[in-house]
Structures are given as structure tokens and as C-alpha cells.
Amino acid sequence: MKKINEFANFESLNKYIADWSVVTGLAAVITDFDNSPLTEDFDRDAYAACNVEDAISVLNVSGEVVAQLTYGTPEGVSAQDDTVRNAFSQLQNIIAQALTMQFTAFENDTEINKYKDELQVFRSLVDQMIEKSHALDKIESKQRMLALNASIEAARAGEAGKGFAVVADEVGKLASVSGEINHSIKEGMNELSNRVDALTAAPVELKL
Numbered sequence: 705m706k707k708i709n710e711f712a713n714f715e716s717l718n719k720y721i722a723d724w725s726v727v728t729g730l731a732a733v734i735t736d737f738d739n740s741p742l743t744e745d746f747d748r749d750a751y752a753a754c755n756v757e758d759a760i761s762v763l764n765v766s767g768e769v770v771a772q773l774t775y776g777t778p779e780g781v782s783a784q785d786d787t788v789r790n791a792f793s794q795l796q797n798i799i800a801q802a803l804t805m806q807f808t809a810f811e812n813d814t815e816i817n818k819y820k821d822e823l824q825v826f827r828s829l830v831d832q833m834i835e836k837s838h839a840l841d842k843i844e845s846k847q848r849m850l851a852l853n854a855s856i857e858a859a860r861a862g863e864a865g866k867g868f869a870v871v872a873d874e875v876g877k878l879a880s881v882s883g884e885i886n887h888s889i890k891e892g893m894n895e896l897s898n899r900v901d902a903l904t905a906a907p908v909e910l911k912l
Contacts, residue, residue, distance in 0.1 A: 708763075708770040711810035712803060714743040720798055725750055728791045731776040734763070734799070739774055750776070758783035761796045765807045773799060830896050837890050843882065851876035 714734070721732050731753035734742050739760075741751060753776030763771045775792055777783050783792075855876070 706765055706768050706770050706807065708742065708765075708803070711807045712742075712770075713806050714745055717799060717802055718743070718746050720802060721750070721795065722747055724791075724795045724798070728788075729778060730781075730788065730791055732773050732792075732795055734771050735774045736771060739772075742771060752776075753778070759789075759792055761792065763796070763800055763803060765800075765803050770803065827897075834890070834894075834897065848876065 717734060721734070725731055725747065731747070731750035733746050733751045733754045735754075736742055754774045758777045759775040761773045761775075762769045763773060773792075773796055775783065777788060781788060783789070851873070855873070
């Protein structure tokens with residue numbers, strides 16, 4: 705169930721109610737289901753009038769009831785009067801639409817934060833891959849050094865070292881291939897890193 709206190713901007717909602725009260729001469733307050741005001745930021749004189757509980761209407765957001773509007777009328781004014789009932793209906797629509805927009809903005813902010821969290825995780829994974837590619841640099845360097853030393857020893861051994869020279873050559877080729885693969889991995893990681901940085905820096909706009 706949606707909790708109205710998590711997403712509602714009561715300051716703006718109460719401003720709508722205050723403006724409506726000035727125009728209509730009626731009173732209203734957003735309450736919970738025990739008819740208790742949900743915030744301290746409201747017109748207490750209007751709330752005193754609302755204690756009469758002339759009328760109550762529920763507030764829905766995305767199909768769920770989240771609160772209610774409790775209305776009050778001045779002495780001598782009937783809540784059943786068509787003009788008064790129309791005024792109540794207009795306020796209910798205004799507040800319901802405002803709540804829907806506020807909830808949408810709240811959900812968008814939540815999704816943006818999840819998006820940022822996912823980017824951060826991805827950023828961490830990319831950094832780990834880049835770090836591991838540096839470890840491959842050391843392996844490649846050792847392979848080349850091993851191939852070089854093997855070639856030198858094979859040359860010293862002359863005819864007896866021909867077989868060893870073949871092995872040294874293959875190790876050298878392996879080092880070369882490893883280097884090419886490592887270079888390709890680095891290019892890919894750098895591209896991913898740049899794209900993550902661009903996504904992180906770009907403003908995210910979600911339309912209401």
C-alpha cells in the first residue's frame with residue numbers, strides 16, 4: 705500500500721486547499737482514516753470547521769486509497785447544496801491530480817537512484833576488469849622474457865638446443881597473441897569506462 709507521507713508535498717497541497725477556501729468560503733483538510741490531520745501545516749481554523757464532518761471523500765493514487773478529504777461548511781450552509789457539492793468535487797479532483805503528479809515524481813526519483821546505483825556497480829566491475837588487464841601485462845612481459853631467455857640458451861646449446869629453440873619460439877608467439885588479446889580487452893574496457901562516465905554525467909529526465 706502506498707504511504708502518502710512518503711511522496712506527498714503537503715505544503716503545496718495545503719496551499720491548494722487554502723486558495724480554494726478563500727474562493728468558496730468552505731473548509732477542508734487532508735486526514736488519515738481516523739479524520740486526524742496528516743501534517744501540522746494546515747489552516748487550524750479550517751480544521752475546526754472540518755470537525756463537523758459535513759462530507760468526506762477519499763483520495764486515490766494509482767488505484768489505491770491513500771488518504772481522505774474532510775470538509776466543513778459555515779453555519780447555515782448545507783453540504784448537500786449542489787453548489788457546495790460541486791465545490792467539494794472540484795477540490796477533490798485538484799488534490800487527487802496533484803497527488804498523482806507528486807507520486808509519479810517520487811517514483812521517477814526512486815528509479816533514477818536505482819539507475820545510479822546500477823551504474824556504480826557497473827563502474828566497479830569495469831574497474832576490476834581494467835585492473836585484471838594490468839595483471840595480464842605482467843604475465844605477457846614474463847612470457848616474452850622467458851621466450852628470450854629460452855632463445856639465448858638454445859643458441860648457446862647449438863645443435864642440441866634446436867628443439868628447445870622451437871619451444872622458445874612458440875612461447876614468444878604465445879606472448880605476442882596474449883598481448884594482442886590483452887590490448888583488445890583494454891580497448892573494450894576503456895570504451896565501456898568512457899560510456900559509463902558519459903551516462904553518469906548525463907542528466908536523466910523522466911517525463912511526468
